[in-house]
Amino acid sequence: MWHCPHNIPLWEKCKSDFGVFFPIVSTGWDNNPRFPQNQFTAICEGKCPKEYEKSLRIAKDWADKNIPEGNPKLIFINAWNEWTEGEYLEPDNFYGYDYLNATARVFGGSGQATK
Secondary structure (H helix, E strand, C coil): CCCHHHHHHHHHHHHHHHCCCCCEEECCCECHHHCCCCCCCCECCCCCHHHHHHHHHHHHHHHHHHCCCCCCCCCEEECCEEHHHCEECCCECCCECHHHHHHHHHHCCCCCCCC
């Protein structure tokens, strides 16, 4: 699975090295379309709103416990509209508003959009 649990050791190292670290969550990606067919790069498998929401919850929990008081509780989400690599939050014809609704369920709002 591609979601956050195997990023936590990296987050811990960055926190140790820099004192403050803001986690990054991805909706999933595959940048192979940008390379010749004989060159392949790592991809995120299992991309879906449910796994993205799990990742957001893990990142939020980590940020709440690890970002020192007095610093903003930031979590970066990559990306809004990287369509070529399949990494986007924007509504589409397959998932609709599911990625945005997952974000709202984790961070607030009602997550009620349907169109």
